[in-house]
Amino acid sequence: MTGPGWLAGTLAAVMLSVAAYCVSRLICARPCGRTTERDVDTVHCAEGVAMAGMLVPSLGLLPGVMWEAAFAAAAGWFASRAIRAHRRDGARTPPPGHYLPHLMESGAMLYMLAAVPAARAAGATAAGMGGPGGGGFGAGAFVFALFPLGYAVWTADRFTALRAPAPGPPVTGPPVTGPPVTGPPPLAPRLADCCQIAVSITMAYMLITML
């Protein structure tokens, strides 16, 4: 990454916190009688640790090729879940679009892992010349950056829409409607969405610094 060190350090700390929180969700959900999406928690944990390692190289735990294998597997998993959901099209299963953001995020992680070594070299060259610019990865990084930004905004809208209904009509947008949710309640949904927003914005930042 070619951004300032203090910013990279701060974001790395946030990502490690997200990873730790996701581990705690995986451990605590069942004993607390709550539900959680284990695959999403797992991939967010991996993303948090991997991004922290890319932001601050000294935090890198695993070689890049192992992370690439992990995120390729994650992309395959979410693609298969999206396809299965599309085929089932059941009322109780999440729609195929539910898995696409995680598929895209896994793809973005693969892109970054492939690009980071070259981006570091190019960033060092640019810094040495005293000019602007990062890795010069251009259109690919920009397109991959737009997606997490859009998803962060979407998540922020959705989770604020989940608030308890107000007595009057909503200021904007439709009311929260639909069938009641059965089964155990989700574990700390708003905190989970905050983690999602943090992961998305950090991912977009890392991709933008590769431009």
Place this chain on the structure above:
Amino acid sequence: MTGARDVPARLGTPDARRCLQLALAGLWLLDAVLQCQAFMFTKGFAGMLAAAAAGNPGWAAAPVLWAAHLAGRGPALANAGFATVQLLIALAIAGRPTVKAGLAASAGWALAVWWLGEGLGGVLTGGASPVTGAPGAAVLYALLAVLLWPEGRARHQEPPFVAAGSAGVLTTRLAWLALWGSLACFTLAQASPGGLRRTFAAMASAQRGWISAMDQAAAGLLAQRGAAVSAVLAVVLLVIAIGVFLPGRAARAVLVLAVAVAALIWVAGENFGGVFTGSGTDPNSGPLLALLAAAYWPRVAGLRRAGDARTGDGRAGGAQEPVGERAGGERPVCGEVAS
């Protein structure tokens, strides 16, 4: 994880106004991330701000130079502040309870940036051209914040397009006319045989790779044809300016043309807002012009009413159902408006 992702079926699809608000929030978030590029934390950013003062009259240039001086004294701190403000605006607009605060902050901050960061978009310098981003992206953020302001209460009659919901049909159409009409005037003011060629040649030197090659090709193509191309572009911009006063389907055609022109300006003229140079602070005016066009897109219900009126089936006197009280409480959603 759970939360919003686990219960999409329980949430209704956001209506058209909300979709446009979210798009605006997305642009602010992109701005915040672009503001965090390495170059922005250096004194180079202050120099970029100071450059916006060039050509402006003294009263307009002095605050720009003051802001640049201030940013130059502590570039890292100033830039971190700018990025934080943009991030908070984005999140405020994206959050439903805070959307009004976010839009108000968006308008205020954007107007400040328009003056202090963009030198009023260069409109007073005599060198403003829509091809390079005039009248400035920031003023378009402010305009969008006003046009996308939430409707306070259910109306008896649905406005013909989203932007009309907050400020009224005539006012918003006049705003569109003023914006696109001014773009046409700027284009005509810059018309000269070699004007566009020089513009593209200058941009090519600041870009790299395929974008630079594209600019050079455009400069070669426009050699000695600059005046004619500018005249044609001015006519197209004028057609777009008056297009929102046309009936539904004609207005749609003109808005499609507006989106196409915005895309052309963004790609060929603005080089994607310079985001690939490492020093672009926003995607420039192209995406915002397209977003504005979406805010003026005639609603399906509005078109239906117009068709009914022509065939004599219309309920004269506006006996339509109030918004939000249609069967099932449905509201027009993104897909309906875009259809």
